[in-house]
Amino acid sequence: MAEAPGxxxxxxxxxxxxxxxxxxxxxxxxxxxxxxxxxxxxPLRSSDELTTYQVFYDxxxxxxxxxxxxxxxxSSDPLPAIIVxxxxxxxxxxxxxxxxxxxxxxxxxxxxxxxxxxxFNPGYPGLLTHNIVDRNTYSYRGFYVDAWRGVDFLxxxxxVDPARIGVTGNSxxxxxxxxxxxxxxxxxxVAAGAPYLCGFVDAIGITDTYxxxxxxxxxxxxxxxxxxxxxxxxxxxxxxxxDKIRCPIIVNIGLQDNVCPPETGYSLFSQIGSPExxxxxxxxxxxxxxxxxxxxxxxxxxxxxxKV
Amino acid sequence: MTELPSDFxxxxxxxxxxxxxxxxxxxxxxxxxxxxDFATMYGVHLTGIGPYRLFAYLSIPRGKxxxxxxxxxxxxxxxxxxxxxxxxxxxxxxxxxLSIGVRGQRNAxxxxxxxxxxxxxxxxxxPNSYIWRGIVSDCYRGMxxxxxxxxxxxxxxxxxxxxxxxITAGLHSGVSHVVCTPELFYSTYERAPHxNTYxxxxxxxxxxxxxxxxxxxxxxxxxxxxxxFAPSVEATTLLMAQGQGEFLDAPTxxxxxxxxPGRVDVHQSExxxxxxxxxxxxxxxxxxxxxxAILPARWR
Numbered sequence: 173m174a175e176a177p178g179x180x181x182x183x184x185x186x187x188x189x190x191x192x193x194x195x196x197x198x199x200x201x202x203x204x205x206x207x208x209x210x211x212x213x214x215p216l217r218s219s220d221e222l223t224t225y226q227v228f229y230d231x232x233x234x235x236x237x238x239x240x241x242x243x244x245x246x247s248s249d250p251l252p253a254i255i256v257x258x259x260x261x262x263x264x265x266x267x268x269x270x271x272x273x274x275x276x277x278x279x280x281x282x283x284x285x286x287x288x289x290x291x292f293n294p295g296y297p298g299l300l301t302h303n304i305v306d307r308n309t310y311s312y313r314g315f316y317v318d319a320w321r322g323v324d325f326l327x328x329x330x331x332v333d334p335a336r337i338g339v340t341g342n343s344x345x346x347x348x349x350x351x352x353x354x355x356x357x358x359x360x361x362v363a364a365g366a367p368y369l370c371g372f373v374d375a376i377g378i379t380d381t382y383x384x385x386x387x388x389x390x391x392x393x394x395x396x397x398x399x400x401x402x403x404x405x406x407x408x409x410x411x412x413x414x415d416k417i418r419c420p421i422i423v424n425i426g427l428q429d430n431v432c433p434p435e436t437g438y439s440l441f442s443q444i445g446s447p448e449x450x451x452x453x454x455x456x457x458x459x460x461x462x463x464x465x466x467x468x469x470x471x472x473x474x475x476x477x478x479k480v
Numbered sequence: 481m482t483e484l485p486s487d488f489x490x491x492x493x494x495x496x497x498x499x500x501x502x503x504x505x506x507x508x509x510x511x512x513x514x515x516x517d518f519a520t521m522y523g524v525h526l527t528g529i530g531p532y533r534l535f536a537y538l539s540i541p542r543g544k545x546x547x548x549x550x551x552x553x554x555x556x557x558x559x560x561x562x563x564x565x566x567x568x569x570x571x572x573x574x575x576x577x578l579s580i581g582v583r584g585q586r587n588a589x590x591x592x593x594x595x596x597x598x599x600x601x602x603x604x605x606x607p608n609s610y611i612w613r614g615i616v617s618d619c620y621r622g623m624x625x626x627x628x629x630x631x632x633x634x635x636x637x638x639x640x641x642x643x644x645x646x647i648t649a650g651l652h653s654g655v656s657h658v659v660c661t662p663e664l665f666y667s668t669y670e671r672a673p674h675x676n677t678y679x680x681x682x683x684x685x686x687x688x689x690x691x692x693x694x695x696x697x698x699x700x701x702x703x704x705x706x707x708x709f710a711p712s713v714e715a716t717t718l719l720m721a722q723g724q725g726e727f728l729d730a731p732t733x734x735x736x737x738x739x740x741p742g743r744v745d746v747h748q749s750e751x752x753x754x755x756x757x758x759x760x761x762x763x764x765x766x767x768x769x770x771x772x773a774i775l776p777a778r779w780r
Contacts, residue, residue, distance in 0.1 A: 216689050217597075261559040263596035266678065286558045286596065296559040296586060297514075380569040381776045382562065389513045428754040430566045430776035458754030458779070459566055464723070465751070 183371045183439035185409045194307065194407055195355065202232045202317050209328050211241065221245055222271040226287075227278070229325050232317040238287035239322065240264060240279040242271035243331060250333035251276040252478035255322045257341030257348040258285065260368060260383045261296055273471065274480045276332050278325060282318035282348075284311065300386040305400040307407045312369070316355075316408070319348045323356045336360060336478040340470060343432065343459065344368045346423075347410045350440065353421065354413035361477035362421040363470045366429055366461035370410035371436030373402055378433040411436075414443035420477050422450045424466045426457035485702050491607060492651060492703075498529050499617045504625055508538070514562055518542055519572035521562060526625055528583065528618045535587035536622055537562045538629075539577040546633035548768045549576040551626055551655070553619055553641030553648060556663060556679050557596055560585050566757065568776040576632050580622035582615045600664065600682040605696045607703045616704070619648045627654050636768050639715070640760075643706055646717070650709030657767050658713065659760055661720040662728050665704040666736060669697065675727055710739040717742060718763050720756065723749045754779060 188194070210228040217224035217240075225241040243251070256279040258264040263286055270277035283292040284299055294302035294311055302311035326332045338361040341349045347369030353362040368383070375384045376391075391398055406412060421444060425437035434453075441451045452469065454462030474480070485491065507525040514521035514537075524536040537560065541547050550571075552564060560581035563572065571577070581587045584594025584602075594602070594611075603609035623639070626632060638657040639645040643665040649655035664679060672683035683701075687694060702708070717740050721730040730748045737744045745763065749756050758779055765773040 216685050219685075219688060261557065261561060261565055263557050263559075266597060268676065268681075272676075286593070297562060379777050381566050382569075383565060385569055392516070393513050426752075426754065428778045430568075430754070430757070430778050433778065456754060457752045458757060460751070460753040462752075 179438050179442060181435040181438050183411050183436065184373050185371060185411050185439075186406055187412050188403070188406050191407060191412060198232065198313060198317060199355070202321070205230050205232070205234060207321065207324050207328060209325050217266055217268075222268060224266060224268070227325065229321060231283070231321050232314045233291075235283045235291045235314060235318070236288070237283060237318045237321065238281045238285075239325070240266045242267050242277045244271045244274055247274055249331045250336075251331050252336035252338070252474075252480055253278065253326045253329075253332045254474065254478075255280065255319075255326070255337070255339040255352065257319055257339065257345035257352070258282070259341070259343040259345050260299070273475075275474075275478075276326070276329065278322050280319055280322045282315045284315065288318070297382065297386045297389075300383050301390040304387070304390060305397055305404055307404045310404055310408065312408045316348065316351050319352050320355050323352070323358050327358065334358060338362065338474050338478050340364070340474070342366055342461065342463065350410040350417070351413045353419060354416035357418070360419050361474055362417065362419060363473055364421065365424045365463060365466065366426060366432050366459050367410060367423065367437060367440055368432050369408065370432070370440040372405045372409055374436050374439070375433055378435060379430065381430055383431070411440050411443050414440055415445040417444050417446045419446055420448040420473075421446050422452065422469065422473050424452040424454060424461045424463075424469075426459060426461040427453055427455045428458045429461065431459040483702065484708055485607075485699065488703060488708055495529070495613055495617050496620065496651065499621060502527055502529065502531055504621065504628075506625060506628075511537075514539075516569070516572070518570075523587075524625065526621060528621045529614055530583070532583050532592075532614065532618075533588065533590070534583065534618050534621065535560065535581035535585075536625070537577075537579045537581075538626075539563065539572045540629065540631050541573055541576065545576075545631040547574065547576045547631055548636035549578065549626055549632045549638070550764070551623060551637060551639045551648075552577065552579040553639060553644035554580060554582050554585060554615075556599070556642065558586055558589075558594060560587055566753070566776060568774050571774045574770070574774060576626070576629065578622060578626045580619060582618035584611065584615075597678050597682045597685075600679050601686040604686065604700050605693055607700045610700050610703075612704055616644065616647055616651070619644050620651055623648055623652045623654060638764055638768075640764075643704075646706055646713060647704070647709050649715045649717075650712040653714055655715045657764065658715045658717040659720065659764065660717065662706060662733060662736070665701070666706045666728060666733070668701045668705070671727070707736055707739055710736055711741060713740050714742055716767060717744045718760065719744060719746045720760070721746055721748045723751050
């Protein structure tokens with residue numbers, strides 16, 4: 173087995189000179205679009221201990237985004253809140269587990285996921301390379317904003333304490349948690365597991381597994397577009413967002429991760445701007461990134477920083 | 481303990497007869513973007529009961545076959561993968577691989593788009609309307625198509641996946657090996673109240689709202705219980721159990737293992753996708769007569 177790369181690995185990703193300008197223009201654009209939050213009680217998924225809602229809101233390009241929202245029944249306002257972000261191939265969970273712990277919990281289905289795919293549906297595989305040569309129409313431009321707008325949804329809820337919002341996810345959810353924390357100062361704590369969407373260009377040279385393999389598939393077909401792809405992906409690389417994170421954050425990685433290579437996790441962690449950051453390395457673990465043991469750490473971390 | 485419905489055999493015989501009456505009506509198209517110099521990927525459309533149009537990804541190694549085959553049964557989710565996430569793409573050099581997209585999943589979601597959660601209780605009040613009757617037959621259909629390919633070594637065909645892998649092997653004798661990670665249909669009615677995590681939480685949700693449906697739900701689920709398919713499984717089987725003390729750990733699965741007539745290995749999860757993944761890869765490699773497993777980077 174190959175030796176773990178440790179902190180010495182340096183990502184190949186470069187910071188575009190107009191990175192902030194690009195994202196500021198996106199945020200300016202989405203700010204003109206009313207959120208139009210909608211909350212529908214879901215009796216099938218509710219119980220004596222918690223209430224589940226199907227939620228919807230508008231995002232970039234007026235795409236209607238769906239989510240699940242769970243609130244504990246027996247709790248005094250205001251509630252701390254958690255945003256749960258989905259993996260690449262996984263369907264967004266109903267976040268009952270977080271409601272049972274005392275949080276208002278929002279699980280988001282960014283565009284293209286089931287229930288959010290009426291206006292945009294590049295498919296799986298497909299999402300990762302949809303318009304990949306053009307940062308202005310690349311799939312993840314809107315996908316990221318859909319996740320970030322979850323913060324606006326929580327801020328629209330009277331039962332949520334706006335000063336106690338956290339964000340978490342694994343794999344793609346981990347990558348989205350990174351960018352959400354970077355771009356939304358309201359986020360007060362982050363737990364990112366096996367973060368995907370970080371070190372794209374590194375990953376495609378290290379792995380031969382999907383989903384990153386989608387990029388290799390694309391470049392095999394269009395080798396002349398490599399420079400365009402590399403330039404474009406730099407705007408979406410979690411490593412380039414990381415120095416904007418100022419809140420407490422924990423990251424867990426598996427040293428035998430066959431999907432998101434640990435090299436990319438180390439590179440990400442080294443770039444995180446927050447002085448309160450902790451890395452959990454799980455040797456003997458793959459893309460699970462030690463989740464079986466680490467879940468308790470995540471629960472304790474949010475309990476400490478969001479004061480449940 | 482789930483009891484055998486008196487018409488268990490006829491229920492499935494009729495289902496497969498209904499399927500047999502429909503031609504596969506296969507359309508295969510080369511997917512250039514997923515094809516390499518060592519394997520060609522096809523997108524496959526074929527017909528299941530309903531009639532309903534299904535989808536599959538089929539990867540065929542280049543070169544002279546026949547090749548052993550791995551039949552990936554669908555995970556519980558909307559996405560149909562070309563090959564499972566985290567699998568080395570180089571495995572496509574050695575194996576024919578088929579990933580079936582059953583009704584409701586992506587690329588097979590017209591007119592029925594499944595919801596997750598939701599699929600586990602779709603039509604559950606009646607065994608004949610339960611969506612999983614169709615899904616099981618879709619898996620059988622995928623197996624039928626796989627065996628039509630001349631590149632396949634029909635003595636080495638592994639069904640890999642959750643409960644559907646074992647169920648498919650119980651219905652189709654062409655499966656020589658099974659790697660099954662039980663998730664959905666092992667004593668479901670009895671076990672669901674002991675968990676609050678999805679997908680089995682779907683059963684709890686459903687019965688919480690439809691309290692008068694308990695008997696019907698119990699009856700419907702009994703047609704899908706793994707223990708009732710097990711005696712028909714001729715394949716060599718690897719059962720992937722959850723970790724010690726967990727919901728579906730090795731002791732819990734023991735009755736299932738006992739009811740399988742062929743050779744059975746039970747592997748208890750080590751709570752590591754790396755360790756469990758390497759175990760499966762090496763088991764299949766050995767069973768198929770190869771010396772070295774094809775592993776992804778970081779697992780070698």
